[in-house]
Amino acid sequence: MRIRIVTPAPPRSRTGNRITASRWLRILRELGHQATIHQRFSGQPCDLLVALHAHRSAADIERFRQSHPKSPLLLALTGTDLYRDIARYEVARHSLELADRLILLQPHGQRFLSQRFQKKTRIIYQSVPAPKRIPQRSKTTFRVAVIGHLRSVKDPFRAAMATRRLPATSKIQISHFGAALDSKMEQRARREMQANARYHWFGEQPRWKTLRRLAASHLLVLSSKMEGGANVVSEAIVASVPVLSTRVSGSIGLLGDEYGGYFDVGDTIGLKQLLTRAETDADYYKTLSSWCGKRKPLFAPKREKATWKKLLQEFSST
Incomplete structure (x- = not known):
C-alpha cells in the first residue's frame, strides 16, 4: 500500500x-x-x-x-x-x-x-532496540538522567529542585538532556547550574549520545504533567534503568498501576524521598529494577x- x-x-x-x-x-x-x-x-x-x-x-x-x-x-x-x-x-x-x-x-x-x-x-x-552492552555504572556517583526538551508541560526542573533538598552525603548528580525551546528556559537552566552543583544541563544532544548516557545512569526521572506514552520510558526500561515518574496516565500505561516509583505531579518533596530511597535502599532499587525488567518484552x-x-x-x- x-x-x-x-x-x-x-x-x-x-x-x-x-x-x-x-x-x-x-x-x-x-x-x-x-x-x-x-x-x-x-x-x-x-x-x-x-x-x-x-x-x-x-x-x-x-x-x-x-x-x-x-x-x-x-x-x-x-x-x-x-x-x-x-x-x-x-x-x-x-x-x-x-x-x-x-x-x-x-x-x-x-x-x-x-x-x-x-x-x-x-x-x-x-x-527500542536492545543496547549491545550495558556500560559499567559509577560506584562513586549516583547518576540520574532527565531527558526531554525544556517545556512547561515537562516540568523540566522538578528533579533539580528535589536535589536541592538532599543531604550533603548524597552522591546524586542530575544529567539533563534536551533543548531549551525559548530563552527563558535556557536562562533558568543556566541559573540552576550555577546555584545547584548537582544539576548539569547538556542541551540537545544526538540521540545515540543521549541513549549512551541514559544507559550509564542509575535512574531516569520523568516529571511531566502529561504524557501520551513517553518513548524515553521504553528506552530506560530496555537499557535496564529503573524509572521514577509522575503518576500520570501515560507512564502508568507503560509501567503498570502497581509500580513503586511514582510521585505526584509537582511534588518536589515526594520526588526527593524517592531519590533518597533509590540511592540508599538496595532492596527498593532492586524492586524497581526487577519490575522494569519484566516490562522489557513490551518494547x-x-x-x-x-x-x-x-x-x-x-x-x-x-
Missing part, C-alpha cells in the same frame, strides 16, 4: 512525535509498503493515512477524508490530544469521528476515551512490527 504518515513535527526534529513517525516509517517499509512522511497531507496519492495529533493534524485529516472517503485513516493520539485537546477542542473530537482506527501508545489512555471509540482503538507500544522491535502487521491486515481487503 501507499501509506502517508502525517506529523506536524518538521524534518530533523528530535521531538518524540517525529521519532515515532520515523520509526513507523521504517517498520512500514520493512513490511513492504511504500511509506513516506509529510508535515501536511495535500492530496498525495495515498491508500492509507497515518496521522499523528487529533488537533494539530485536524485539517489534514479532514482533507484526506474528503478526498478519500473510503480509504483507511489511522489516527495516533498524543498526550496533549488525550489529556487536553479532545476535551477542549471540537475539531480534535471530530478527528476521532473521522478515523477508522485510533492508535494509543499505552493502554491506560483508553480510560480517557468515550465508550463508542473503544472498538476502534489499538495499542502499539513504542519499541521489543519484533512486537511492534507484528502489531503493525496485524493492524494493517484489518484493511487488506479494502
